[in-house]
Amino acid sequence: MKDWPWYGHLVLIGIMAALLYFVWFKPKNDQLQNLKVERDKVEREVTTLRAKKRQLDKIEAEIAVLNQTLQELEAIIPQRREIWNILGNMQELANNSRLILDKFDVQGEIRKEFYYEWPINLEMTGDYHNLALFFDRLSNFARLFNIEDFSIKAIQRQTATNTISATYTAKTYIFREEAPAKKEKKSKRK
Numbered sequence: 182m183k184d185w186p187w188y189g190h191l192v193l194i195g196i197m198a199a200l201l202y203f204v205w206f207k208p209k210n211d212q213l214q215n216l217k218v219e220r221d222k223v224e225r226e227v228t229t230l231r232a233k234k235r236q237l238d239k240i241e242a243e244i245a246v247l248n249q250t251l252q253e254l255e256a257i258i259p260q261r262r263e264i265w266n267i268l269g270n271m272q273e274l275a276n277n278s279r280l281i282l283d284k285f286d287v288q289g290e291i292r293k294e295f296y297y298e299w300p301i302n303l304e305m306t307g308d309y310h311n312l313a314l315f316f317d318r319l320s321n322f323a324r325l326f327n328i329e330d331f332s333i334k335a336i337q338r339q340t341a342t343n344t345i346s347a348t349y350t351a352k353t354y355i356f357r358e359e360a361p362a363k364k365e366k367k368s369k370r371k
Contacts, residue, residue, distance in 0.1 A: 278315035280307035
């Protein structure tokens, strides 16, 4: 190698540089480019997932609000019959209003599109002011009631606390939700 002309050394350096480029630098550069492409892909996925996470958080917050609203509405129009609770509450309201509950006649449910109407025939005796107090307390009751067929008449043997007799129908409502299996069977029949 000592006897080589100066351009021979130059050619040898060029060959070694080309060999070094193709054996070590080019594969490392290709690997680096692949890693950059993969990193960009992962960053796009992370951006997409962050956007979906924000949407999920928003949806979860909406679900929490809707669940709270549903619980409040179920107190007004529950999904199941609670006859003993209603009877107890009506009796308690009547007693607190100093009325005598003479009749509590539960009728059958009347099926509507999304709910059942559940009429309850009631008859009570007391005085006019206590009856008004009873209806005021009933209006603040957690459950929804409509009063229909209301009539008041004076009783024959009046006392200081018993002057009138009131008869009416209190309608309450039950949310009707059919099980998914029943809905599927009905759609298959059609």
